[in-house]
Amino acid sequence: MFPETTTGIQNSNIVIEDRHPTNTSDHTLVTANIPMKIDKTSTQLVKIYTRPNWAKCDTNIYTSTLKQELECESRRKESSVEERIKLLEKSIHKAGKKSIPKYRQLKSLKTVGKGIWNRKISEASRDSKNAHTLWKRKINSHQNADTEKINLTSKKRKLRQLQRQAYASKKEKYINDIMQASQKDSKTFHKLVKQQRSKHDTNTDILYIGNKAFEGEKILSAWQTHFETLGTPNFDENIFDLERLELAKLQNKIIPELDIQNKEITKATPTEIESAIRKLNTGKASDENGIVSEHYIHAIDVITDEITDIINQIFEELDVPQSLKNGILTPVLKKKKDKTIPGNYRGIVVTSIFSKIFETIIKDRLEPELFPSQNTLQRGFTEGASSLFTAFIVSETTMLYKFLKIVLELLTLDAEKAFDTVTHEIMLNKMFHDGIRGDMWVLLKNIYTNMTLQVKWGDQTTQHVNIQQGIRQGAKLSTLLYKRYNNTILNSITGSHLGAKIGTICVASPTCADDIALLGEPQDIQAMLNIIEFHTKRDMVKINPEKSEVLCTSKGKNYQQKAYTLGEKQINRVDKLKHLGITRNVKSKVNTDERLKTGRQTIYALLGSGLHARTGMCPLVLCKIWKTYVVPRYLYGLEVQICTKADIYELEKLQRKIFRQFLSLPERTASSALYILLGAEPVETILDRNMLSLFLTISRLDNAIEKKILQWELEIGKDFTESFINRIDKILNKYSLPNPKEILENPPSKYKWKNMLKKAINIYWSNIWKEECLIKTTIKYLTIQENPTENPHNIWKAARNNQNDIRKAEFKSRLITGTYMLQTTKAKFSKNQISGICELCTRAEEDIKHFLLDCESLESVRLKQMNKLLSLTELKGGGDKANYKEEDVLQIIMDCSKLSTTSLSHLKANDLIEIEKQSQNFCHQMHKERTKMQTR
Structure with missing residues (x-):
């Protein structure tokens, strides 16, 4: 409760209630009657419409x-x-x-808590209530x-x-x-996994604008006030x-009257419209008229001509x-922000689907x-x-200046509400000077004239808010449009010849959308800040000095710390x-600890207690x-930072x-066995792959x-050893791939490169893991599959998605990794x-061979299961079972897919999986019998 709502409290009657028969918790209900004077609020009926099920749509x-x-x-x-447009919709x-x-x-809407209710729970609840009545x-x-x-108590x-079972x-x-x-x-897989993610309620019961609080229905008016002001x-x-604004207004009035502006917009073609429709993202929210992208995509052949005609009418009338x-x-x-402050929210707008098609046509032109x-x-x-390209420029500049021992400052600027404060008059004026003339300029002006928005909060929307900027x-x-708006700033910095350079290449202000970073020596940084201050004032954009930061990434020789100001305020100097x-x-250095924390938090948020195979998930x-x-x-x-061996080791360790944990295997399990069983890549290779992917993208x-x-x-x-190209050269040599110069001059196609890299990585790790299997006795029976970094072992391929099969595969994994x-x-x-003699037969040491083949106490189970296994092997073409050596x-x-088992080396993959299933049954039955006999 807040002070505004608690005025008028007279007295309160607190009562400790009797425990209700259905209250199975350890808590007791306490009620208090508190007379209060508060504003009465009304609730609005929630209307939620089902999304059209396009899978069941009869397209014809x-x-x-x-x-x-x-x-x-x-x-x-x-x-x-x-x-x-209304008739079309x-x-x-x-x-x-x-x-x-x-x-x-x-x-x-379903009642909360009824998700697990069933007939048995209903009956048990009734019995509990009756028992409570009798007791009372x-x-x-x-x-x-x-x-x-x-x-x-029993009831x-x-x-x-029953509730727990449900x-x-x-x-x-x-x-x-x-x-x-x-x-x-x-699609369903990703949908189900995302349901497991922790859901934080971002809705708030109160908003503060300045010192004024808004609650209940007034929250909607607070949003309207906030976005009207914005x-x-x-x-x-x-x-x-x-x-600059007055000049833009004056020029914008003259522009439509100029004779040179009589440049008509070329008519849209059905091909353009079809291309725009195909670019629409599916599975998104419907617009205010209930239309989704699929409405247009499923009728693209029928609807294209009509849309073409409507858009051409707009081009002709400019209305x-x-x-x-x-x-x-x-x-x-925004992430980790106070939800009671409207300024901490980002306004995301859903426009009509027709508007998306219309704007796509204009954007493509x-x-x-x-x-x-x-x-x-x-x-x-x-x-x-x-954004990685911007990060790449920052990293390479930093590494070069460190190598040359020159001082380098990195300054990041925080633009306040960058998208929400673009002035329309200045934006349109810039578009004219960038070469957008004639009817197209007039059309852009009309798009941004009388623009309105409705703010949606929960199940309610505000009145239309007029957007003037x-x-x-x-x-x-x-x-x-935003890229063009801040293009002037970037051109001014580049033209000033201030800031950092790589050779003759200016890298003074690497930018990603509204995130501007400044790179330069101390004597240049303040001058660049002055340029930014000059242009942002003219463009009516605010840079927040309090949220902007400066970091010295290369101290060089004779480094002396300098203070920088934007306007009259000093930029914060930080260590990171x-x-x-x-x-x-x-x-x-790489922030390894922070990354390990992120990895752990993400997987536990997604899976929680389901992080082990024994919980039932494959x-x-x-x-x-x-x-x-x-x-x-x-x-x-x-991929744009330098990872040391220690960094990779820590990431690999996680x-x-x-x-x-996935495989329910102990700590002593050989690392190579984990990757072979799951068909996964080590972190080292993931980083190599990401670096090579970035390199190939740049080379194209x-x-x-x-x-x-x-x-x-x-x-x-080679002198600049830490350069990206030298690190890439080492990776390419490691996997026996072409050198960087060849790739830069003649980059392969995506398909060709993907196959080339996949083959090289599999050969590299296959050779390493084969050597480990020969050295480590615990995994001597384990086969390395073809393409081991992407192809799971037959043990897990044979396991169907049910708990029984998963338990059998888990036990088999322990056997083959020597951890049983x-x-x-x-x-x-x-x-x-402790003696190594078998506790069941007491005749010999109990090793894997004794357990599976020799122990007389397990003979009855062994004969039955062995006959099934060898008969299946013989049936699949594995030769006469009578001729098998021990x-x-x-x-x-242990692993029927091992090529050294010559009698099975010619079998198909599906046959080997069937034999593997039977071998898992054999091992599991032996394990059950052994456990049963040990507990007697």
Whole structure:
């Protein structure tokens, strides 16, 4: 409760309630009646519509109905664009209702807690209530209620037992669904795994704007106030230089009247429209009219001509309908921020699907015109580039300056609400000077005139908010327009010849979207900050000096610490900072501890107690989850940093520990066995692969600044040992691949390179693991599969996705890795204080051969299971079972796929898997019988 709502409290009556019969917890209910005066709030009925199930859509009915509807509306071409779009969407919904079962039905929300309710729990709950009534009756009449109390306790225990069983069944079903989906349905697999992620409630009951608090229904008005303020330009002369704005306004009024501007927009073609529709992302939220991308994609052949005609009408009339200017804005909380402050949210806008198609057409036409003048240091929202490219430039510059022993400062700038504060007049003026003329410029102006948004919070939306500044995060054109907006700053810094250089290549301000970093010697940094201050004031953009940071990444000789200011405020100097998700420090070392923590937290958040095979989930599925969700997070950005052997060892150590947990194997298990069984790559290879992937991506970009850096490093040669090109050279030599110069000059295709690298990695690790299998006696029976870094061992291939098979495979894994506790193992660990003689037959030492082939006490089980195994082997073409040697039989039991078992070397993979299944049954039955006899 908050002070605003607790005024008027008079007194309170606190009551400790009797324990309810269904209360199976250790807690007792306490109630308090507190009279209070608070504002009455009303609740709005939640209306949630089901998403159309496109898997059940009858495409023929959908397209034919839509075609018929479009043909019937002959008056469409005489209507306004707004009306035509509405009629189109109405026809789409009509076709959807006819072709998709239960199309957009109102969802009924399930009561919380009923997810596990069943008939048995219902009966047990009723019995518990009745027992409680009888006990209470006896207590109230002052009679002996001991019998009733015992009965009540029994009934409550039964209820709790059934509830736990229901939860366990639900969890088991969830695990089975994940395992089945991992093989057949990738989309469902990712959906199920994401359900397991911890869900943090980002909705808040209170918002603070300044010192004023907003609660209940007032939260919606708080959001409206916040985004209205954000969407209104600030004309404070003390903060911004308004001369640029006034000049832009004056020029923008003249531009439409210039004769040279009579440049019409080329008509859209059906091919363009079809391409734009295919670029739509599927599985996304519906727009405010209930339309999703699939509505257009499934009817692309029918709907393309109509959309082409509507868009050409817009191009001709230059009148953008209001429906294409509207959007639904959802506030998304930034990571680790206070959820009661509106400024800590990022406004993500969902625009109409038609608007996405329309803006894609415009974007595809503008990009080829604008790309040649884009600053080469802007790597955000650029085809073929990513944030790693910016991080690559920072890393290579740092390494070079360290090598040359020159002082280098890294300064990261924090732009305040960068997308939300773009001034429309200045943006349009910049587009004109960048070469966008004629009707296209007028069309852009009309798109950003009278733009509105509705803020969605929970199940409610605000009134339309007029947006006079800012570009919508989530709209197709926004990324392109923002790049042009801050292009002036980057060009000014590059043209000043200030800042860091690699050879003659200027790398002073590597940028990813609105994340600008400055690199330079101390004497240059302040001058670059002055340039940024000048342009941001003119462009009406705010840089927050308090959140901006500076770090010395290379101290060089005679380093003296300097202070830098932006305006009148000093930039914070730090020992480490995070830039584009990568932590950088004074010594340029990898933040290993932080990454290990990230890896552990991610896997436990996804799986929790399901991190072991014995919980019922197949290790191959667990490994897939690890590779898909965890590895990209905890190894992110290491390809552009220098990892020492110690760093790789620590990262590898975590992965091995997790794999042992997946397989339920002890710490003493050979590391190579873990990778062979799971068909997984060591961390060393993952990092090598990521580095090579980045290198190949750069080598295919002809005019990219990153490629120029690599070519310069190639010319420098081996002296600069820590350069990216020299590290790549070592990796290529390691896997016997072509040298960097060959690849840079003639990069192979993606398909060719993928196969080449995959083959090289498998050969490399296959050779290493074969040597280990020869040296280590614990894994001498273990076969290395073909393509071992991506091909799981037959032991786990043979295990179906159920708990019985997983237990058998887990036991077999212990046998083949030498971690199953036999008497000889106990004797070895106890330094012969425990005898190695078999406790069952007491005739010989109990090693693996004795246990599986010789122990007389297990003969009855052995004969039955051995006959099944060898008969199956003979049936599959493994030769006469009577001719098998003892060592061959043992190898068939342990791992029938080993090539040295010559009688089976010619069998197909499926036959070997069937034999492996039978050998797992054999080993498991032997284990059960041995355990049973030992416990007698």
